Amino acid sequence: MTHTFVDINGQSPVRLHVVQAGPTEGPLVILLHGFPEFWYGWKQQIDALAEAGFWVWAPDQRGYNLSEKPAGIKSYALDILVADVIGLIDAAGRQKAVVVGHDWGAAVAWWTAVSFPERVERLVVLNVPHPVVMKKFASRDVGQMLRSWYIGFFQLPVLPEFLSRSGNATVLVKTLLGSSRPGTFKRADLVQYKVAWLQPGAINAMINWYRAALRVPLAKRPSVRVTVPTLLIWGVRDKFLKREMAQPSIDLCDTGRVVFFDEATHWVQHEEAKRVNELILGG
Structure with missing residues (x-):
């Protein structure tokens, strides 16, 4: 692995830290992490x-x-996050990439495929539905509304940051440990996560993703269908998102399928790494 910084000159210019590996002549795959992870979530x-x-x-x-x-x-609106992905593909000197996303990264991946299908070779998303399906369930399905309570909490000023940061990020640690299979996140992993969370300004920025989701409307698209080949991987024991959102998401894909892991949680790429890797590779 090598660590580098890439300047993205999209709708909102930003410098991104990127971990790279593999042959530079190989097909490009971009791995998009979610909350509250960082590149390390794809280790x-x-x-x-x-x-x-x-x-x-x-x-x-x-x-x-x-x-x-x-x-x-507004710097964390979904359309701006999509522009970052396109900026990464441009920075790699490529026309297309395989785009893989988990959690918030999956939402970005979905919307990238909707907005710029010509830039996505193949889409792989883990444990997050199509944004249109998420919006529908989060506003109409009582069970999903209850699971999504934290999204409303994150709209409050100051308090979410204070609680997330306090006690050396105890709440975030408990979120990972309490929603995953025992042993998924080792003590050494949590040390890495704490270092990332406590970077200056990080927790505020991470929570602003949720604020932007409810406050910044998406740009209108001619269609919300996904026209690129799509694979949805879903850990059934997800405490945050109902599996009933998986199939309606695939129904919005021209070519799509869903693979369920009955014993996995929201953190499926950690818990079922070998099989998830095979699926990403097309197996």
């Missing part, structure tokens, strides 16, 4: 994909860890 995928011949780019998305943290909620 079990990066080497496997590189060894298979892919040129792997795993960025800290804007606001996270070592990447730049622009001020203001």
Whole structure:
């Protein structure tokens, strides 16, 4: 792995920290982490994909860890996050990439495929539905509304940051440990996460993703259908998102399929790494 910084000159210019691995002549794959992770969330995928011949780019998305943290909620609107992905593909000197996303990274990946299908070779998303499906369930399905309570909490000023930061990020640690299979996150992993979370301005920026989601409307698209080949991987024991959102998401894809892991949680790429890697590789 090598660590570098890439300047993205999209809708909102930003410098992103990117971990790279694999042959530079190989097909490009971009791994987009979610909340509250950073590039390290793909530690079990990066080497496997590189060894298979892919040129792997795993960025800290804007606001996270070592990447730049622009001020203001609007800096984290979904369309701007998509522009960052396109900027990464441009920076790699490529026309297309395989785009893989988990959690918030999956939402960015979905919307990238909707907005710029000509730039996405293949889409792989983990444990997050299509944004249109998420919006529908989060506003109409009582069960999903209850699971999404934290999104409303994150709209408050100051308090979410204070609680997330207090006690050496105890709440975030408990979130990972309490929603994953026992042993998924080791003590050494949590040390790495704490270092990332406590970077200056990081927690505020991470929470601003949620604020922007409710306050900044998406740009209108001619269609919300996904026309690129799509794979949705879903850990059934997800405490945050209902599996009932998976199939409606695939129904919005011209060519799509869903693979369920009955014993996995929201953190499926950690818990079922070998099989997830095979699926990303097309197996």
